Amino acid sequence: MSVRSAISTIMRAIRVTEFGGPQVLKLETNVPVPRPSEDQVLIKVHAAGINPVDTYIRSGTYAVKPTLPYTPGKDVAGVVEEMGSKVKHLKKGDRVYSMAVASGGYAEYCTSASTGTKLLHSNLTFEEGAGVGIPYYTAYRALVIIGGAKPGETVLIHGASGAVGLACVQIAKSRGLHVLGTAGSEAGIDLILRNGCDAAFSHREDGYAAKIMEATSNNGPQIIIEMLANVNLEKDLEMISKRGRIVVVGNRGSVEITPRLAMQKECIVTGMLLFNASQNEMDEIDAAVSAGMRDGWVKPPIGKTYTLDQAPAAHNDVINNQGTLGRLIIKVC
Ligand SMILES: NC(=O)c1ccc[n+]([C@@H]2O[C@H](COP(=O)([O-])OP(=O)(O)OC[C@H]3O[C@@H](n4cnc5c(N)ncnc54)[C@H](OP(=O)(O)O)[C@@H]3O)[C@@H](O)[C@H]2O)c1
Structure with missing residues (x-):
């Protein structure tokens, strides 16, 4: 059995077909699982982070607009399922976090640029991992x-x-x-x-x-x-x-x-x-964050956890919260 045939071909994911309020975040159950390009990996998403910028993009007011329809979410943590042909530094089964999600993180699977996909230290849970990136x-x-x-x-x-x-x-x-x-x-x-x-x-x-x-x-x-x-x-x-x-x-x-x-x-x-960060700056931050996960001072507090179908509530909360208590997370599996 090939690697690809072991992965289901459809998945649950949030899709946005028009810009607007949180209600435009719709859970669909028959979204095709994306395929990684040669320098991407496919991640089985365990948790996705909610960033305020996700709401600016969804509302259509952000400077850079995605092509509709799209799946939101740049920050995830999960497990590498499949690698593009040029990816050498990651392997199937690696626990990773990424803030370089290409296909959208509010989903059971996502593709991510391999250069922006980092090993998640065993000191951190997947929920915490989805709070590391951005x-x-x-x-x-x-x-x-x-x-x-x-x-x-x-x-x-x-x-x-x-x-x-x-x-x-x-x-x-x-x-x-x-x-x-x-x-x-x-x-x-x-x-x-x-x-x-x-x-x-x-x-x-x-x-x-x-x-x-x-x-x-x-x-x-x-x-x-x-x-x-x-x-x-x-x-x-x-x-x-x-x-x-x-x-x-x-x-x-x-x-x-x-x-x-x-x-x-x-x-x-x-x-x-x-x-605007340069590659040198990103390399410096990678090294510092990696040391912080190992030494224990990178430990994202999780304020609230949602399921995929609760994405509209998560978007409402991240922008209207008064009394924030850390990161908001969608727990996917
Ligand atoms: N520049 C960038 O590259 C970049 C990257 C990521 C995020 N951001 C931006 O940075 C901001 C924070 O992001 P986040 O993910 O940390 O959001 P978040 O988790 O929702 O946190 C928002 C923070 O703002 C606080 N806040 C509310 N009213 C305030 C006030 N009057 N004075 C000072 N602080 C107040 C909240 O405190 P209470 O709820 O306790 O009142 C909370 O600590 C957002 O605007 C986001 O868009 C910018």
Whole structure:
């Protein structure tokens, strides 16, 4: 029996035939299993991560639109089922995670570029594996590569209770920074403290910025990793230390700021888009994340798990959640 004939030819997958609200995510049961090209692998998906960007793409408002119909999802963890002819570094049965999914991750099988498919350390479950890709690569690039974080510096993770925020907390702690974080709920504050924050603040409480200033002896954090710039950028400019760095990771609108604050602080405000990472940067992040999985500090907290048919609820939650507690996951099998 050939490898291919051992794999079923149809599968369950979410399909989107028109852009719109979460209701356009439809579970279909007779979707053809995709075939890997020569430099791809076929992954049997165990868990798929829900990223906010999946909702921007689904709604049709994102800069890059997929051709309809499509299956959403860039982040998965699972097992290699089949390799393209040029793939040498992976074999059938390998536990892997990928943020380079080609055919869509909300499905029982997906194809993935072999170069973006990485071994998942046995310290991590498949659910955790589906929380590694975009969150940790984003966090590392924002904090270390763009933010230039150094041991001993103080960083504020502004929005630390989500998937990227918690990854930032774990990475910053592992690199010897003093880590401050914010969350919007009691449970979120507890979670970020358990993941390595030295002090935690509620971004829903009046006057929390003054408390952050107090915690830094009124010097302000040297780095701020910002998850909601349209709400917080002015506050960040007020809080940042002299010659500090503000890295905008998340933004959902526009904001009025006082540029004079940037003059007074001589601070840098920079954006970060993971998509712009060079191959050298990706290689650096691969090495760091791989060491982190082995040493135990890459450990994605899972906030909530859904089944494939609950994809609309997962999309609704990832964008409207107040009181995030880590990564949202679709458990496929
Ligand atoms: N630039 C890139 O390349 C890149 C890559 C990945 C993600 N992103 C973006 O980064 C953001 C975070 O992604 P994610 O996957 O971590 O999303 P997520 O898991 O949904 O987390 C969202 C975070 O934002 C927090 N938040 C809500 N209101 C806030 C406020 N007023 N001030 C500060 N934080 C607030 C939430 O806290 P509570 O719920 O506890 O209030 C939570 O910690 C999203 O906008 C996403 O699109 C950008």
